[in-house]
Amino acid sequence: MAVSGVSGIVGGYSAAFLIAEQQEWFAAVKSSLMIKSISIIVTICSRNDSFSHRNDLLS
DSSP states (O other): OOOTTOOOEETTEESTTOOHHHHHHHHHHHHHHHHHHHHHHHHHHHHHHHHHHHHHHHO
């Protein structure tokens, strides 16, 4: 039986036809990928902010 509430596509695979154990794993991987993506975005944004402040000081 499928677990409700798990949806989406990761790496070209959909959770729609997975058994409960596979859906749990899918949800964990999806969450992990999202957290890593968010941390990368935050890092890039913070680096861009620090570069823009440096440019302001040099102007």
